[in-house]
Amino acid sequence: MIQFYNTLSGKLEPFNPITPVEIKLYTCGPTVYDYSHIGNCRAYIFEDLLKRFLIFKGYKVKHVMNITDVDDKTIKGANAEGIKLQEYTKKYIDTFFEDINVLNILKADFYPRATEHIQDMVKMIKGLLQKGYAYKKDGSVYFSIAKFPNYGQLSKINLEELKPGERIESDEYEKENVNDFALWKNKKEGEPFWETEIGAGRPGWHIECSVMSSKYLGQTFDIHCGGTDNIFPHHENEIAQSEAYSGKKFVNYWIHCHHLIVDGEKMSKSKGNFFTLRDLLNKNVNPSILRFLLLSTHYRKMLNFSFKALEQASASFQRIKDFLYELKNRSFEEGENEEIPLLIEEMNQNFTGGLNDDLNIAVALRAIFEMIRKVNILISQGKIYREDADKLVSSFNSLDEVLGVLHEEKEEMLPSEILKIIEEREKARKEKNYKLADQIRDELLRKGIVLEDTKDGVRWKRGKAKS
RNA sequence: GGCGCGGUACCCAAGUGGCUAAGGGAGAGGUCUGCAAAACCUUGAUUCGUCGGUUCGAGUCCGACCCGCGCCUCCA
Numbered sequence: 210m211i212q213f214y215n216t217l218s219g220k221l222e223p224f225n226p227i228t229p230v231e232i233k234l235y236t237c238g239p240t241v242y243d244y245s246h247i248g249n250c251r252a253y254i255f256e257d258l259l260k261r262f263l264i265f266k267g268y269k270v271k272h273v274m275n276i277t278d279v280d281d282k283t284i285k286g287a288n289a290e291g292i293k294l295q296e297y298t299k300k301y302i303d304t305f306f307e308d309i310n311v312l313n314i315l316k317a318d319f320y321p322r323a324t325e326h327i328q329d330m331v332k333m334i335k336g337l338l339q340k341g342y343a344y345k346k347d348g349s350v351y352f353s354i355a356k357f358p359n360y361g362q363l364s365k366i367n368l369e370e371l372k373p374g375e376r377i378e379s380d381e382y383e384k385e386n387v388n389d390f391a392l393w394k395n396k397k398e399g400e401p402f403w404e405t406e407i408g409a410g411r412p413g414w415h416i417e418c419s420v421m422s423s424k425y426l427g428q429t430f431d432i433h434c435g436g437t438d439n440i441f442p443h444h445e446n447e448i449a450q451s452e453a454y455s456g457k458k459f460v461n462y463w464i465h466c467h468h469l470i471v472d473g474e475k476m477s478k479s480k481g482n483f484f485t486l487r488d489l490l491n492k493n494v495n496p497s498i499l500r501f502l503l504l505s506t507h508y509r510k511m512l513n514f515s516f517k518a519l520e521q522a523s524a525s526f527q528r529i530k531d532f533l534y535e536l537k538n539r540s541f542e543e544g545e546n547e548e549i550p551l552l553i554e555e556m557n558q559n560f561t562g563g564l565n566d567d568l569n570i571a572v573a574l575r576a577i578f579e580m581i582r583k584v585n586i587l588i589s590q591g592k593i594y595r596e597d598a599d600k601l602v603s604s605f606n607s608l609d610e611v612l613g614v615l616h617e618e619k620e621e622m623l624p625s626e627i628l629k630i631i632e633e634r635e636k637a638r639k640e641k642n643y644k645l646a647d648q649i650r651d652e653l654l655r656k657g658i659v660l661e662d663t664k665d666g667v668r669w670k671r672g673k674a675k676s
Numbered sequence: 677g678g679c680g681c682g683g684u685a686c687c688c689a690a691g692u693g694g695c696u697a698a699g700g701g702a703g704a705g706g707u708c709u710g711c712a713a714a715a716c717c718u719u720g721a722u723u724c725g726u727c728g729g730u731u732c733g734a735g736u737c738c739g740a741c742c743c744g745c746g747c748c749u750c751c752a
Contacts, residue, residue, distance in 0.1 A: 252752040365679060414750050436752030468746065521688060521701045531715065571690045575699040585716055643710055661714045
């Protein structure tokens, strides 16, 4: 049985899909005004883990992720560069796809864009006007939260106690109630707009998710994900719009991941601790290791990113890689150990059991590390045979359908000059010229290449460049 | 102010009523090795922020307090 923490109820709940045939999943996608930062990456990776796990459990998943390509920030960005909105957002849409690809995130089935669903939005807004949930004012359309008594159910916010804040003054739109939110924003100087039945203007932010989720997944669907900051007001407003319009429950399970902080502080550009994925790749951070790090903290816990944490994750990750390398490359005798299938079964049980429990990743990873230790002991006792090694490798590959980190990148080739150097060293070793051999080894170490002399010959791997 | 999260070994971190408190990293010891490195094995908290309480029994429940952090109208 799978259970998830549902923000709506504030409790762990058994997961019961609307139809077991196919789970309908909606995840809040990027606003394409900048490169993905590592906080975005964490959210995407969490959603990917969730989705992969559901697939691993045998479900089909229909996944929709929106792309917000018109909003205050994209407009501002395009204007700042003096280019058309589409031209501006295209760049970040492209880089978004590059980023999720680098992180080995499974593709969604649909990536609907706000600008391509204006007519659908107009239709929903018209419906809300007709039903009396929305009103027009100075060319804009607002949702009247006073008409929706359940407002606040997701965020547990009591509107009477919500202090309006200073934002009212800076808001140039007139609303009946400060907490009402815009469904449609009147045309404004210097902003793109659409001529529609409800007037010339552009959509408010929340309406796109309500429209596009129901269009592709139906008016009631299973899971909606996002970061905790989206709970209020974005997701609260989505519920209000969608349920007012359809009269049906919008989403059964709201699953939110917590934020990421850097060195114990909120990540912000002004603090200089703001990292995009690109920044890290430029620092030669291995994306699999980054994925492993972002994956290994439970999604509802705040994740403290630091370069020290990255190093620890790297060492931990390397332990798994070394184990698999050993299984694949060591020469084992023919035969099999009947204990192995039992150990594999135990690992699978523990791994799946952990993830069943609200994606408890720590328990799942423990299952893997316990397996590694047990098998390493058997290897040192000579009790692992060729077939066992093969079975173990394929069992790890199977679990990696969920983790998405171990998959073998293409066998990396070293530059031929370095291969030549390694050969030279081998020759020196055969001639017992250990002084030269050690010299060469140190030289390669400085270049970040670690050599290991094993019984089955020399092995190299990437390490940290040491001076 | 409102809502919420967390404080478990040097670091990260699981565990939410009951055998000896997971796992990973670092450290230490050992195996292997020409020596190394790497890898592998072994090793770690009489104790779970503080103080009370409930209970036969609490890190785990209740209360108070201390500390750190996040969100609160467009930042995942």
